[in-house]
Amino acid sequence: MTNNQLTRKQRAAVVRRQKITLAAGIAVLILVIIFVLAFKGCNSKKKNNDKTVPANTETTTDDNKTTTENNSENIKSEEAHDASTSSDNNADNNSDGGSDNNSGNDNNSSDYSGSQYADSQSVSSKGFSIQTINGITYVDGVLIANKTYSLPSDFIPQDPEVPVTSQRSTTSLDRTLMSAWRTMQADASSQGLNIYIASAYRSYSYQVNLYNSYVARDGKAAADTYSSRPGNSEHQTGLCFDLNSIDDSFGDTAEGRWVNDNCYKYGFCIRFPKGKDAYTGYQYESWHLRYVGKDLAEKLYNNGNWISLEEYFGITSKYPD
Incomplete structure (x- = not known):
């Protein structure tokens, strides 16, 4: 009886173990199935992501292409606008020049065309650098306006003490010049001398009318000896002025x-010295002073025997016609 009961207990235990094993196996199987499904889901997402990347790349490429095309169109548009503006400006300049020339009975409209606006660099006969920047010529850093080197028609003084607001001014001159001038005028006054600026800045358009009036009165050849053509006048620079009576008697x-013996101490030079017509292209003007700074002015003073800027730098002052 006891043996039979033990046997049944053992069998019951076996059954329980089998059930536990079966349950465990089922649980493991379920876990495996869940793992497999989860793994497949991950792979599926990865594949979908892999497929999306090229699509984004293509979109970006298309966007870049569109941006490039738009930029290209904008550049072309700006170039066309610049070209149109340049043509309009040239047309305006030529129109103004032609009108001014007709009033002066001068048929050569190129006289008033100003500089070519092309940057260049060369060396003078005395080894000084000649640079043309935006139509403005500098020799050894000194701005030059004479018969050879002209200014653009729209040029105005670059650092005026008083802004340019009119075609003529005795105050819209270089601020360094004005400071030197006030010192010189005060020193002259302390000696009982009265010097004053009678004429200074003159615009291109003002010079057109002035020059043409001289041509009408005296003829072009004569006018060229004492008056500058528009664009070639030093008065347009804001770096010079005429004193007092503006005639030969002033000297x-x-x-x-x-002034002749002392202006160099303040940085001024007699711009058109006596006997230097062949260099400057103009007759002697005792009243016309140009600011160049003390160092250069002293060299031009030459111990009382004034030399011209053209002589010193080794440059010319001749009209092309």
Whole structure:
């Protein structure tokens, strides 16, 4: 009886173990199935992501292509606008020049065309650098306006003490010049001399009318000896002025003699010295002073025997016609 009961207990235990094993196996199988399904889901997402990347790349490429095309169109549009603006400006300049020339009975409209606006660099006969930047010529860093080197028609003083607001001005001059001028005028006054600026800045358009009036009165050849053509006048630079009476008599006055002997101390030079017509292209003007700074002015003073900027730098002052 006891053996039979033990046997049944053992059998019951076996059955329980089998059930537990079966349950465990089922649980493991379920876990495996879940794992497999989860793994497949991950792979599916990865594949979908892999497929999406090229699509995005293509979109980006298309966007870049569109941006490039738009930029290209914008550049072309700006170039066309610049070209159109340049043509309009040239047309305006030529139109103004033609009108001014007709009023002066001068048929050569190129006289008033100003500089070519092309940058260039060369060396003078005395080894000084000649640079043309935006139509403005500098020799050894000094701005030059004469018969050879002209200014653009729209050029105005670059650092005026008083902004340019009119075609003529005795105050819209270089601020360094004005400071030197006030010192010189005060020193002259302390000696009982009266010097004053009679004419200074003149615009291109003002010079057109002035020059043409001289041509109408005296003829072009004569006018060219004492008056500058538009664009070639130093008065347009804002770096020079005419004193007092603006005639030959000034040089024989006490003021004229003092200016001749002392202006270099303040950075001014007699721009068109006596006997230097062949260099400057203009007759002697005792009243016309140009600011160049003390160092250069002293060299041009030459111990009382004034030399011209053209002589010193080894440059010319001749019109092309």
